[in-house]
Amino acid sequence: MDKFIWAFLVGGTICVIGQILMDVFRLTPAHTMSALVVTGAILGGLGLYEPLAEFAGAGATVPISSFGNALVKGALAEAERNGIVGVLTGIFEITSAGVSSAIIFGFFASLIFKPKG
Amino acid sequence: MSSKKKKKLTPTQQKYQVFAKEREPKRPVVKNSIRAFIAGGLICTFGQGLQWMYIRYFNFTEKTAGDPTVATLIIISVLLTGLGVYDHIAQWAGAGTAVPVTGFANTIASASIEHRSEGYVLGVGGNMFKLAGSVIAFGVFSAFVVALIKITIKSLGGV
Numbered sequence: 035m036d037k038f039i040w041a042f043l044v045g046g047t048i049c050v051i052g053q054i055l056m057d058v059f060r061l062t063p064a065h066t067m068s069a070l071v072v073t074g075a076i077l078g079g080l081g082l083y084e085p086l087a088e089f090a091g092a093g094a095t096v097p098i099s100s101f102g103n104a105l106v107k108g109a110l111a112e113a114e115r116n117g118i119v120g121v122l123t124g125i126f127e128i129t130s131a132g133v134s135s136a137i138i139f140g141f142f143a144s145l146i147f148k149p150k151g
Numbered sequence: 152m153s154s155k156k157k158k159k160l161t162p163t164q165q166k167y168q169v170f171a172k173e174r175e176p177k178r179p180v181v182k183n184s185i186r187a188f189i190a191g192g193l194i195c196t197f198g199q200g201l202q203w204m205y206i207r208y209f210n211f212t213e214k215t216a217g218d219p220t221v222a223t224l225i226i227i228s229v230l231l232t233g234l235g236v237y238d239h240i241a242q243w244a245g246a247g248t249a250v251p252v253t254g255f256a257n258t259i260a261s262a263s264i265e266h267r268s269e270g271y272v273l274g275v276g277g278n279m280f281k282l283a284g285s286v287i288a289f290g291v292f293s294a295f296v297v298a299l300i301k302i303t304i305k306s307l308g309g310v
Contacts, residue, residue: 038199045195045251046188052246053187057178063249064285070250071290079297092198095217096224096251097191098286105294113302121298125291131218132225133287136256137279139229144263144275147233
């Protein structure tokens with residue numbers, strides 16, 4: 035049960051950081067999301083994101099910052115196995131589920147739904 | 152506005168910029184932050200619940216449960232986008248719905264629905280990543296740089 039509370043608190047906090055970037059620093063949503071992804075990648079490279087994800091569960095893996103972390107993780111894991119080329123081949127290894135399902139279901143949505151307004 | 156742009160303006164225009172800035176409605180930062188906290192927290196708690204369900208009933212492990220969880224969240228968010236519900240939630244929640252992976256799916260789904268009148272290849276295919284593309288581009292590039300730095304440090308005998 036603890037995990038649910040931490041997921042709520044950590045996930046909420048990351049969203050507040052995003053909101054502050056948007057409101058106080060006047061970034062567009064696209065800039066905010068890019069900034070969070072880059073932050074996630076850097077935290078992942080420093081080895082700080084994994085402990086956070088272990089501790090907060092979905093609170094750390096659901097926000098977009100985990101995308102950056104997963105990209106770094108995939109690249110490093112593949113590089114460990116196959117050498118430096120692994121950085122290129124492994125970069126989408128973990129995030130493949132998220133990216134491809136977003137493309138596939140987004141395409142389905144364009145087949146089914148009509149634009150509103 | 153950057154100072155470079157400001158130099159090109161005439162004095163009257165500069166005066167107007169100041170005038171407009173004073174009258175621009177103040178953004179309710181605290182209220183927005185609380186809303187983002189609640190909405191973002193709830194989405195993550197829901198994700199945690201999904202993950203728990205996949206581990207408990209579908210034989211996923213702690214490590215592999217992330218993929219189906221993210222995919223489920225994406226399906227739900229695409230459906231809500233198509234039905235026009237997500238926009239209403241996003242208006243209330245601000246970054247609370249933009250920052251989780253559901254916001255990423257929302258940008259892809261809304262861009263592809265919006266541009267379907269331009270045809271499937273040029274409209275849907277070409278515009279799908281209009282907003283989400285920046286996330287992927289910056290994510291991949293920064294991950295590449297970070298991974299290279301880490302490998303270099305490792306091969307030099309560092310941590």
